[in-house]
Amino acid sequence: MLRFGRQGWSVYLASSVVVMLACFLAPWEPVKTVLSGLLGVSATVASVVGVARHRPAVRWPWYVMAIGWLLFATGDVVYWVQSSVLGRDVFPSIADAFYLGSYPLLVAGLLGLVRARRPGKDRPGLLDALVLSTGAAMLSWVFLMEPYVHASDLDLVGRVVSLAYPVADLLLLAVLVRLTTGRGDQPPAFRLFVAAIGAMLVGDVVYGLLELTIGYSAGDWIDAAWMLMYAFAGAAALHPTMADMSRLSPPVAEGPIGVRRLIALALASLMAPAALIIEWLRGTPIDIPVIVSGCVILFLLVIARLHGLVVLLTDTLRATEEQATTDQLTGLANRRRFQACWQQSLTGEVGPTALLYIDLDGFKPVNDKLGHDAGDVVLLGVADRLRGLVRAGDVVARLGGDEFAIILPWTDDTTAGAIAGRIVQELAQPFELSGRAVYIGASIGVITAARGDNPNAQLRRADTAMYAAKNAGRGRVHHG
Numbered sequence: 386m387l388r389f390g391r392q393g394w395s396v397y398l399a400s401s402v403v404v405m406l407a408c409f410l411a412p413w414e415p416v417k418t419v420l421s422g423l424l425g426v427s428a429t430v431a432s433v434v435g436v437a438r439h440r441p442a443v444r445w446p447w448y449v450m451a452i453g454w455l456l457f458a459t460g461d462v463v464y465w466v467q468s469s470v471l472g473r474d475v476f477p478s479i480a481d482a483f484y485l486g487s488y489p490l491l492v493a494g495l496l497g498l499v500r501a502r503r504p505g506k507d508r509p510g511l512l513d514a515l516v517l518s519t520g521a522a523m524l525s526w527v528f529l530m531e532p533y534v535h536a537s538d539l540d541l542v543g544r545v546v547s548l549a550y551p552v553a554d555l556l557l558l559a560v561l562v563r564l565t566t567g568r569g570d571q572p573p574a575f576r577l578f579v580a581a582i583g584a585m586l587v588g589d590v591v592y593g594l595l596e597l598t599i600g601y602s603a604g605d606w607i608d609a610a611w612m613l614m615y616a617f618a619g620a621a622a623l624h625p626t627m628a629d630m631s632r633l634s635p636p637v638a639e640g641p642i643g644v645r646r647l648i649a650l651a652l653a654s655l656m657a658p659a660a661l662i663i664e665w666l667r668g669t670p671i672d673i674p675v676i677v678s679g680c681v682i683l684f685l686l687v688i689a690r691l692h693g694l695v696v697l698l699t700d701t702l703r704a705t706e707e708q709a710t711t712d713q714l715t716g717l718a719n720r721r722r723f724q725a726c727w728q729q730s731l732t733g734e735v736g737p738t739a740l741l742y743i744d745l746d747g748f749k750p751v752n753d754k755l756g757h758d759a760g761d762v763v764l765l766g767v768a769d770r771l772r773g774l775v776r777a778g779d780v781v782a783r784l785g786g787d788e789f790a791i792i793l794p795w796t797d798d799t800t801a802g803a804i805a806g807r808i809v810q811e812l813a814q815p816f817e818l819s820g821r822a823v824y825i826g827a828s829i830g831v832i833t834a835a836r837g838d839n840p841n842a843q844l845r846r847a848d849t850a851m852y853a854a855k856n857a858g859r860g861r862v863h864h865g
Contacts, residue, residue: 394623401616418465425458428615435622443631446497453490460484477546488553495560501631510566512690518559520653523660523679525551529593554589572626581617584610654683712783715768723782728840736836738794739801742847745787746826746859759818766816774808798833805829805862828855832865
């Protein structure tokens with residue numbers, strides 16, 4: 386059934402379909418048993434061969450799941466032999482031990498793939514998986530678990546084994562949802578693998594419902610689900626993109642919830658009240674502790690998810706606002722933020738407020754002779770020096786080009802002039818640029834405004850004072 390080559394997975398899948406048809410068409414039960422067993426064993430062999438050929442970065446999950454497929458296939462063979470060949474319908478039996486033994490291995494393998502793809506924390510993906518799994522658990526309780534709890538024809542061991550299947554399916558579903566909701570590549574091998582686990586879960590659920598209603602016997606149509614499970618699992622392991630499933634996904638910031646995931650989360654959140662309504666319509670005793678527990682768990686999970694979204698939205702808005710109000714080169718406040726702060730200073734409870742309007746002297750020759758990259762280095766140096774000369778509550782802004790401004794709350798004219806003088810002295814010191822000293826200077830206009838003054842008029846006054854300083858010889862401070 387196995388064939389080496391890039392298209393070996395498709396050959397394996399097609400051969401598996403042929404074996405499935407033969408299982409349903411063969412008139413002899415021993416032949417069906419052998420074919421079913423071979424199909425299960427082939428999934429194990431395909432997993433080992435796939436690891437050897439494609440060499441994924443993390444291999445142990447595939448080996449663990451290969452053993453899981455082998456145990457499940459062994460359970461199939463034992464069940465077919467005892468029910469179809471020997472005519473003994475025993476429950477629980479040794480076949481159940483093999484079946485149930487496969488689930489922990491498959492869960493462990495899935496967890497290994499999840500950790501390989503996303504070793505860091507992915508809180509949103511984990512919460513989404515828990516919400517969806519909890520919703521599924523509510524339905525599973527109503528249709529699969531509760532009937533076994535109250536079944537009078539089962540002893541304690543039979544009830545425990547019967548409940549173990551839906552519990553194992555829920556664990557498998559939880560990890561599968563975690564895998565599919567997490568970040569990372571989803572190549573064809575990924576989709577084949579998800580289809581394999583999905584077919585297994587569908588088969589288990591339908592089998593449980595059949596056992597509780599009309600009954601199940603070996604060879605029923607639902608066996609096709611488990612045969613597809615083997616086929617998809619083997620094809621996934623043989624597919625050339627199998628190694629991409631365990632590739633480390635790059636860190637990506639959390640984004641918005643997609644429409645399909647949002648709908649799934651909404652439906653899962655409604656499963657607790659839905660279970661209550663179903664029990665009421667069926668006239669069965671309402672399991673208040675179970676329903677209440679489900680509601681509480683879903684409520685807490687949804688609140689935790691909403692909290693994450695609120696934090697994400699807050700951080701996004703903060704980052705957007707910062708980008709919109711920050712000069713990209715220097716990291717200082719830009720003109721937009723400066724205008725808002727200046728207007729707020731004169732309309733709030735702050736006063737008096739001084740304003741330093743700064744224009745660099747000799748900066749244009751630096752740009753013309755040394756290039757804009759050199760000019761950017763000088764502007765960065767100017768920004769660093771200005772930050773070092775002001776207080777924590779002062780606002781330093783780059784208005785554009787080589788113009789800067791500093792808002793000094795609760796500052797009188799004398800103090801503002803002293804600060805401006807230190808700035809002139811500091812900016813007169815040379816800037817190191819590729820091993821050479823570059824000299825510039827600064828002309829500063831200084832004004833002091835009172836609360837209630839017109840912001841635009843005071844800004845024009847500061848601009849006029851700056852030009853007066855520049856016309857007086859540059860490298861000077863002029864009070865407006």
